[in-house]
Amino acid sequence: MAESSDLQIQKKKVPHLAILPIPLQGHLNAMLQLANLLHSKGFSITVIHTNFNSPNPSNFPNLRFEPIPDGLSDGKRWTEDPIHATHVLNDSCQEPFHDCLSRLISDSPHGPVTCIITDEIFHCTKDVADRLKLPRILLGTTSAFHIATMTTFKLLQQNGLLSISDGEPNTLIPEIPPLRMKDIPDIGTADPEMMERLGAGIDNAMRSALGYIQNTFDGLESTYLVKIRQDIHPMPLFEVGPLYKFSPGSSNSILTQDYSCMAWLDKQVPETVIYISFGSSGSFGKKDVVEIAWGLANSDQPFLWVLRPGSIHGHDSVELPEGFEEKTRERGRIVNWAPQQEVLAHPSVGGFWTHNGWNSTLESICEGVPMLCSPYLWDQKVNARFASHVWKVGIQLENGFNRSEIEWAIRRLMVEIEGKEIRERARDLKENAMRCMEKGGSSYESLESLVDLIMSL
Structure with missing residues (x-):
């Protein structure tokens, strides 16, 4: 007792x-x-x-x-x-x-x-x-x-x-x-x-x-x-x-995560996939999505793209441009929502195209993944500026969504010498984070x- x-x-x-x-x-x-x-x-x-x-x-x-x-x-x-x-x-x-x-x-x-x-x-x-x-x-x-x-x-x-x-x-x-x-x-x-x-x-x-x-x-x-x-x-x-x-x-996760994308990532070459997600509440015009799609297609890089319902202003569904799926079928994957932390930690992922919300920015840093930055609201612009010009672990798209600029930015990040240098700095920041813990x-x-x-x- x-x-x-x-x-x-x-x-x-x-x-x-x-x-x-x-x-x-x-x-x-x-x-x-x-x-x-x-x-x-x-x-x-x-x-x-x-x-x-x-x-x-x-x-x-x-x-x-x-x-x-x-x-x-x-x-x-x-x-x-x-x-x-x-x-x-x-x-x-x-x-x-x-x-x-x-x-x-x-x-x-x-x-x-x-x-x-x-x-x-x-x-x-x-x-x-x-x-x-x-x-x-x-x-x-x-x-x-x-x-x-x-x-x-x-x-x-x-x-x-x-x-x-x-x-x-x-x-x-x-x-x-x-x-x-x-x-x-x-x-x-x-x-x-x-x-x-x-x-x-x-x-x-x-x-x-x-x-x-x-x-x-x-x-x-x-x-x-x-x-x-x-x-x-x-x-x-x-x-x-x-x-x-x-x-x-x-x-x-407020949205249902599609874990099937992890098996797809398992089949990709290390550090070749660019992961694209602009957060749980951001949305774009139809023309923006068309430019993003053709920028991805023309870059010739494997990609995992989060396109959730509501991604396009005023539309519950997403219509991609004709010919896009045929051109990217062998190297692209589109999901409504992804388990982001697991995706960023996957060895196949070599870049993250992000809206630079603080959680996304921090997760990218702590997994050593370089960023392509497209901020649009709140603190995202500040985060993107620091990622690209202070820590130098990202490239910022400065002029909205233009397929030619997107194609070139993806290639800079994923295959050019500049991207390799960015990746080294990202790895250093990751090690720094681990030491702090x-x-x-x-x-x-x-x-x-x-x-x-x-x-x-």
């Missing part, structure tokens, strides 16, 4: 964390990877999530899931105006999040919640945490250099020193190298004031957070991590990336510090 009582006491002492992710693919993946990682460190985890893009609990047997209403019936608001959708989420989720947390505090068989970890975009959680007197830690799902450069850009604008409308697209911004005017992110809304309100809400929520977690590693972004610590967020900063490497197999490495030690902080609460 004494041993049984001791075990019950020990179970009660396991810290119980509640996490709240933003319901977008990249945000969900990073948060669920973090949740699995913290569970492996001995924490009890409850995921409080929206009904929209709800994660599949069967993929995460070690985590518990609690749904809350979100005010989003489908994904149209994200594609039409993501900033407005973010406001809807913050307005709609605040009280349901409060009610769910209150219940978990007062009546949870796993012990009361002792700390919450939320996506930084969920700024409404500050009010909830204050009311319930709970410590709050934030997860940032973009790069450190994106945060640092955008903070500087915002200050320049506020001081009247910089205006997007006044500068030529290719003009370098001296205060935030290597960015040009054209690299400043599109805000994804027709209402700039709404973006300012969102930024103010996030900034306010930052000030009272106990800590800030970033999915990156020191060997990749040391200069910008220092800048964030010194000038932007003077709170404990934990760079614990790459999260997907620390927590393999814990991604949550080893015992004594920066990400390993940062993770241990995060665990110590939570355990001290």
Whole structure:
């Protein structure tokens, strides 16, 4: 009986964390990877999530899931105006999040919640945490250099020193190298004031957070991590990336993955296949898809192309140009969605044509795969610029989609001497990432510090 009582006491002492992710693919993946990682460190985890893009609990047997209403019936608001959708989420989720947390505090068989970890975009959680007197830690799902450069850009604008409308697209911004005017992110809304309100809400929520977690590693972004610590967020900063490497197999795909492409990759020559995926929400015009198709066909390179439903503006299905399938049948594969981490790790893959979302960029770096960069929204332009001009592990398509430029860029990346040099730099960055994760490495030690902080609460 004494041993049984001791075990019950020990179970009660396991810290119980509640996490709240933003319901977008990249945000969900990073948060669920973090949740699995913290569970492996001995924490009890409850995921409080929206009904929209709800994660599949069967993929995460070690985590518990609690749904809350979100005010989003489908994904149209994200594609039409993501900033407005973010406001809807913050307005709609605040009280349901409060009610769910209150219940978990007062009546949870796993012990009361002792700390919450939320996506930084969920700024409404500050009010909830204050009311319930709970410590709050934030997860940032973009790069450190994106945060640092955008903070500087915002200050320049506020001081009247910089205006997007006044500068030529290719003009370098001296205060935030290597960015040009054209690299400043599109805000994804027709209402700039709404973006300012969102930024103010996030900034306010930052000030009272106990800590800030970033999915990156020191060997990749040391200069910008220092800048964030010194000038932007003077709170404990934990760079614990790459999260997907620390927590393999814990991604949550919103779309059904087609694993048959892995058998196809097994039949290809090492480092010859270019993998093409522009994310879970991007879409293009019909002409763009035609140019992409003929660029791929004319490059004579093997390819694995993700063309999901909704890839073309206003169309559920994808029609490829006549003659394309016949020309590429022997060396091309098209799928609705692919298991990206496994694809990038496959020895046949020698290049990744990407939209440069942060998760995709980080996964490409950590697998040593060079990039062909086609950013279109948010932080993607900044990520692409750093990939191509700072780390020099990619080539950026600067002029949209033109079949001749696509053909030449693919050949530069995959078969020319320039591509071989890029591949060597990519391998060096991969080794750097692996060292950061080893015992004594920066990400390993940062993770241990995060665990110590939570355990001290």
